[in-house]
Amino acid sequence: MNTAKDNPLAHMIESLSIHNAISDKDLDSLYHLPYHLDYFESGSYILRDGDMPDQCRVLVSGIAYRHKISAMGLRQIVAIHMPGEILDLQQLYIDISDSNVQTLIGCEIATISHAALRQLVAESYSIGNAIVASMLMELSSAREWMLNIGRREGRTRIAHFICEFAYKSNAIESLAGQVYNLPMTQEQMGDALGLTAVHINRMLKDLAREGLIVRVKHGVAIPDWKRLTQVAGFNSRYLHLKN
Amino acid sequence: MNTAKDNPLAHMIESLSIHNAISDKDLDSLYHLPYHLDYFESGSYILRDGDMPDQCRVLVSGIAYRHKISAMGLRQIVAIHMPGEILDLQQLYIDISDSNVQTLIGCEIATISHAALRQLVAESYSIGNAIVASMLMELSSAREWMLNIGRREGRTRIAHFICEFAYKSNAIESLAGQVYNLPMTQEQMGDALGLTAVHINRMLKDLAREGLIVRVKHGVAIPDWKRLTQVAGFNSRYLHLKN
DNA sequence: CGGAATGTTGAACCGTTTCAAACGGAGTGG
DNA sequence: CCACTCCGTTTGAAACGGTTCAACATTCCG
Secondary structure (H helix, E strand, O other), X not given: OOOOOOOOOHHHHHHHOOOOOOOHHHHHHHHOOOOEEEEEOOOOEEEOOOOOOOEEEEEEEOOEEEEEEOOOOOEEEEEEEOOOOEOOOHHHHOOOXXXXXXXXXXXXXXXXXXXXXXXXXXXOHHHHHHHHHHHHHXXXXXXXXHHHHXXXXXXXXXXXXXXXXXXXXXXXXXXXXXXXXXXOOHHHHHHHHOXXXXXXXXXXXXXXXXXXXXXXXOEEEOOOHHHHHHHHXXXXXXXXXXX | XXXXXXXXXXXXXXXXXXXXXXXXXXXXXXXXXXOEEEEEOOOOEEEOOOOOOOEEEEEEEOOEEEEEEOOOOOEEEEEEEOOOOEOOOHHHHOOOOOXXXXXXXXXXXXXXXXXXXXXXXXXXXXXXXXXXHHHHHHHHHHHHHHHHHHHOOHHHHHHHHHHHHHHHHHHHOOOOOOEEEOOOOHHHHHHHHOOOHHHHHHHHHHHHHOOOOEEEOOEEEOOOHHHHHHHHOOOHHXXXXXX
C-alpha cells in the first residue's frame, strides 16, 4: 500500500477521507490514480464558463477562485478553492461549466481523465460517497456565503471572509506565526463580497484600527481569533472540516 | 415495470432522469422505493439547523424554502425547493444540517429511510450519479444566487428572482394563463434577496409600472417574458433543466 | 366581526458607491 | 541608479440606493 505523504494528490485524498472511511485497497487506487501535473501562473484560467472539459482538474498547491460575470459585466467570486479540491466535478456529472475558475497565485494542477475517475467511482462505493461529501461541503459553504453577502454589513462581511480564509488555510497547513496569507487585491475581495474595492479599503482600515486584524503585505495577522469570530459571526461548522 | 405517472415520487424520478439514463430495472426500483407520505401545513419546519435525521425527505408537492439565520438574527433564504427535490441529502453523506427548511405553502413530503436510499445507490451506479447531478444543479443555482445578491441592484435582483421562480414552476407544470404562483410575502422575498420588505414593495411596484410584470393576488403574470429576462439578465442555463 | 398579519406610503437617515486625484511599491529599460 | 510606468492602495466629497421608523390601508383567517 502506498501512503506517501508527498504524493501530489495527498490533499485530495486526505480531504476525501474526512467524512468517509475508505478501505486500504481504495486508498491505494487513489494513490495510483494516473494524473498529469501542470503549473499555472497567477491569474491563469483553469476553467471557463461554457467549457466542457473531458478531464477533471485537482488543485494540488496554490489558491484558485471561482467567479461568474453578470450581464452588466460585474463579477462575483463565488468560491475560493484550496489545495485538494476538485475543480470541475460538474462536468463529470452534468454538462458545461457555469462559472470560471482562475488562479489567485501560482498553482499546481493535477489533471485526471474523466474515464479514470468514473471507473474509480464505479468500482468503489466509498470513493463515490467521498466525492459527494466534498460537493456537499462546497454547497454548505456557498450557503454561508449567501448569508454573508445578503445579510451582513460590510465590516462584518469582510471579517467573516478573513475568518473563513484563515480557517481553511489552517486546515491545509498550520502556520507558525498566525499570519495568514491573503493573496487577493482589494478589488478581488470586493468581487467576493459584493462590495467595491474602495469600501473594502476603508473597512479593512477600520478593522485594523480596532485591533481586530493586523495588516501585512499580502496577508493578515489575527491578534485575537475569538474576538474576530464574534464580530464576524463566524462559526466554522458550515465548513465541515475537522481541525 | 411500473411507470405510473401518479406515483408520488414521480417528480423526483423525473428530475433524477434528466441528466442520466437510468435503466428500466433501476427505474423500477425507484418506483417501488418504500416511502411514507405526510402533509405539512404552510410554515412548518421540515428540517432545522443542527438536525441529523435518519431519513431523507422528498418534496412531493408544494413549495419549500431553505434558510439560515445570522448571529444578529437576520434571515437569509438560500434556496427555493420545488416538487421532486430531495431536501436533506446532506445528512445522508456528511453530518448535521447547516440550514433550515420550511414550507412556503402546504406540502406533501415523502420520507425515505437512509438505509433504503443507501442500498439503492450502492446497487445502482446510475442512480447514484443522478443524485449527484441533482446536487450539482443545486450548487449551480446557489452560485447564480450569489451573483444575484452580490452584484445586481434591487430592481434587477427581484426581476431575476421572478424569472427563476416562473421558469422552475414551468418545469414542474406548464401553467395555462402565464400567471405564476409566487406564494411569498414581501418579507420572505426580502430575505431571499438580501433586501427589506419595504424595498421589495417599492421595486415590485416599479416593475409593474414599467409593465414588466402584472401583479395578481399571490402571483405574477409576465406579459413579455423576453423583456423581463433582459432586464433581469436571466439565462436559464444555470438551472440545468431541460424545457 | 375582530384581530393579526401583510402590504403601502412618506420622510429622514445611513451605508455604500462613484468619481477623481494622489500615493506607494515593484518591475523595466536606459 | 534613476526615471518611468503600471498596478494597486489610499483619501475626500458628493451622490445614490436602500434602510429605518412610523403611520395607515388592506387582506386574511378564526
